Structures are given as C-alpha cells and as structure tokens.
Amino acid sequence: MQRFVWGRYWSVVKKEIIQIKRDRPSLGIALVMPLMLLFLFGYAVNTDVNDIKMVVWNQSPSAVSRELVDQFVNTHVFQVTTVVNGYQAIEAMLDEGSADVALVIGPDYTRLRDRSEPVHVQMLIDGSDPNIARTATSHAQLIVQNQAITLQEEKRQKQGMGELKPPLGLEARVLFNPNMESIVFNIPGLIGLIMQNVTMILTAFSLVREKERGTMEQLIVTPIRPLELMLGKITPYVGVGLFSFCLVLLVGTYWFGVPVKGSISLLVTLSILFLVTTLLLGIFISTIARTQLQAMQMAFALILPSVLLSGFMFPRDSMPVVIQWFGGLVPLTYFLEILRGIFLKGAGFEALWRDVVGMGVFCLFILTVAILRFRKKIE
C-alpha cells in the first residue's frame, strides 16, 4: 500500500492542468506578475548613490575656489542645488532634506591658496542615510586629495624639482561587476525573490481551495497517497514557474542588461530545484491553513523574513551568526548565492555545490513535513 502509483499521480497532474487552464486570471497573474514586479523593482531597488544634493557657501569667491566646486560637480556624484550665505541657511536646508551635504569654503581660502599655505574646506554631511553619507565622504575626500596632489605638483614644478613620484600606490581592479553598478547585483536577486513569492502563493492556495470547496472530502476517501497528490499538484506549476522564470530572465538580460556569465543550463536546472522547493513550501502552508485567507497571511509571514534574512537586501556576512543560521532556513538564501554566482561570476557546479546541497536538503525536509502534516482525515 505504501508504493507510489504513477497512474494516480498522473491523474492529479492532468486534472490540475485543466483547472489551471480554466482559471485564466490566476494563470495570467502567475505569468505576468513576475514581469511587472521585475520592471518595478528593477528600477526601485537601486543603491547606487548619484546626484547628492550639495549646497555651497563660498566665502571667498575667486577662480581657485570656483575651480574646487567644479571638481565636485564634474564627478556627477554631487550636484550643486543652491548657493547660500551663512550656517543658518545650511542647517535649515539639511533639516528639511533639500540638501544632503554642504560645502563651506572659508573667507581666507583664496589668500592662503595664493600663498601656497595649508588650507581646509569644511563639509557638513547629513548622516541619517549612512549609505549616502559614506559615499559623500569618500568621494569628497578623493576629490580634495586629488586637488591637493595637483597643487603639490604645480608647486614642485615651479621650484624646478620635477615630477612627484608617490612612493606607494594602490592598483584596485574590481572583478565581476567592474563598474560596481548595484543593478547588476540586484537583478539576479530580484529574480529569485520574485519567483519565490509568486510560486509559493500558487500552491499555498491549492490544497486549501479543495478543503474550502469540499472536494477534499471526496478525494481522501479514495486510495490516493499524499505524496502522489502533492507531487501531482506541483508538477504543472513547475512548468508555469519555469516559463515565467524564462520571461524574467530575458528581461533581466536584455532590458536591464545584466548578462548571464555562467552556464544557462546549470541556471535553469538549479532554478527547477528552487521552484520545486518553493512550491512545496506553498503546499506545506496549504496543509496548515484552513482557509485561503490564512494561507495568504502565512505566505506573507514567510516572505518578509526571506527578504531580510536571505541576503537579498543586506549582506549576510555582516549579520550576527545566529541570524545567519536563521537565514540558512530560508531556501532563497541558497538560491541567491547560486543566482549571483552564475550570473555575475560565471560560477560552475563545483563552486556552488554547497548551496545546491543546502537547497536540496531543505526541499526534502519540507516535503517530508508536508506529507506528515497532511492527514487523509477531515478533523
């Protein structure tokens, strides 16, 4: 009695396919929603900091001070919004958020520069968004430093001492994402997140719907086995999910210009494993929830932690170890590593096998729990 009967499994698959085909709105959502979400989030989730709003108080207007301000503007990181006089105006603008940073050039700037004496300029930074503050600080530092080196060189040349040779230099080369564009990092993650959310909700409803409509009662007086029913139910959705995944993949590659460096077949194979895992997670929700509303709430209760713990938003390395363990309980964590590895680094199986094992273990675990949870009873 314990054996798996393919005929029964196949009947469930056929029945589900017919039902999916008849339920056009749901099918539409399953196929179109990931695309819409990718377009939406692809633009929204952008951590690149450009056009930091800068207010300037130049107390020593001259060619040299204007040159310094131009240096800031030329990087495209800073954008001069206003020119003011006095700290009061600066504070007001920082308070209301119409400026992120303020550049203050002192009254003796031109005089000291002309005499080639050391001089300081001040920058006030709104630190409430650390990301913006960090970018502003490092860029401002770089700009001023470069300017300082240029001045030093000019001075030496005047004195006839020849070119300045720095004794130590750093030659940094950024791999995988040389322009350090956040979109390149975010698109693969978004694809994983979107696929997880859409597919989990698809199956979270499936068993509950049968409970609500009363069809479950008839089904459980038949000899069908829980494994046959569950696998039968997710099989068509693997197809739907895979189709949707390919659409999203095309948009990510061609619209957002984030090409896949690694093997597409490996990516698709591992994506199927991920789809099966999230679909089973949906089935698991379905075995607990009594109504579709409850299933929806449970799905959302899982989505939020997966966004935060998986490393989609914040790097996992900087999380406390305990939180990292919790992240290990989220299948998306493994899939993000896989996606980013294949997309950005062109990683192969030998680099990703740990994540594949992690996801596989999770998949089997959730299948077992779902089967144990699912009783062929109506209590």
Added chain:
Amino acid sequence: MSVAIHCEQLTKRFGDRVAVNNLTLTVPKGSIYGFLGPNGSGKSTTIRMLCGLLTPTTGKGTVLGFDVMTQSEEIKQRIGYMSQKFSLYEDLTVEENLDFYAGVYQLNVAERKQRKKELIEMASLMGREKQLAGSLSGGWKQRLALSCALLHKPELLILDEPTAGVDPVSRRIFWEVIHQLADEGITVLVTTHYMDEAQTCDWIGFIFFGDLLAEGTPQELIDQRGGGNLEDVFIDLVKREEARQRGEGA
C-alpha cells in the same frame, strides 16, 4: 449471513461533545441499510468514521472485513462514498471528473472506457459529457457524484443524504438506481430524511443524540412501535427520547 459493516461500541467525541455514543451496528452484505435520525444526531460522523475520514475515539469497527482503525486505505479502495455536499470539481466537465476518478482508482484504459459508458447511461448523463459539473442542476450533480463513486465497482456504497434538496423525479430515478445496485449484490448504507425512501430499505437503524435507538426492517419497526407508518415511528422515537433526556436533566 455475511456482514459488510460491523461496529461495536463505536464512540466519537469532539472535545466534550459526544457525537456518536457506543454505537453497535451490523449491516448485512447485499442489503440496503437506511440510517435515520434528526439533524445533528451523529449520522454523518458515523459514516465518516466508517469511510476512514475520521478516527473513532474508542470502539471497534470493520468494513468489508477491514479494521477502520488500522486499515482505512484498504477500505477506501473497496467503497464508494458520496457526501451530502456536492464534492466533485465544478470547473471540470462531467467526463473530466469521471476521467480523474477513474485514474485515481487505477482503472485501465479498457475498463475506463467501458465503465464511463455504463455509468453515463445509468445516470442518464448522455449528451452532457462536455458540460461543466458546476453548471449541472442538483439532480444531475447527484447522479454524476454517484457515477464517480461507482467507477471502481465498489462492494459497498455509502451515501450521506444523497437526495437532500433534489426534485422528486430525480429522487425517484436515484432510488431506482440504488435498488438496481443492491440487486447486483452491492451493499448500500444510506442516510435520509425522506420516510418514503426509508420505507424501501431492507434495514433501518435509528440514531438520535449519538445513540442507536431502534433497528430492524421497516415493517418490524412499524409493528413494534405501533403507528401507521415510519414517519409516526420516527416522531414517536424523537419525542420519547427528548422526554427521557429532559427527565434526566431535571
């Protein structure tokens, strides 16, 4: 006399509420057993325990020789069940519903074709094969549900208020089918509120507040209890039991 269903002191409690109390019942093979009782008396709970949908709290029961506690999967392969509420897929057609259950009961291609044809004829569903089950009217739905329950040629058919809310003509057709099945040797356990239906059963069991109050052939019950027909017996039993319970409570 060989036995299709036998249970002894079957009890089901939901928390503090006793739904079925020490029920002892025997259904002979090949008979139609009418299970009567007011709403909420424990009929559906009993039936669900026999089908393996609910686990009895205490007691023993066998269905077709299999234990209801431990062998519910063996039982499920051999019984046909139809619940009060229409529980087929409304978004599938008549034929797709039959195909699905034929697959679930592992009928082979030849059997499937033959059984489908037989059952569609039996239920007079010819010409409606492509119609969505949800768009059928009450009587048709019930006959489709019966067809699905009969696909795998069960030895025992368990029907929970199959004719509730069905028009008299459909009711008549339905019962003709039930009698025909009994003639073919299938045991039928059926609950109903219609006394004209109960009258035609071979055996009657009367349940109230989870207790089996009376059992016998319809004629025996009428003779024992006096009164002209089963309806009088039914009302008399309910009144007496209610009076007894009030007496206990006072």
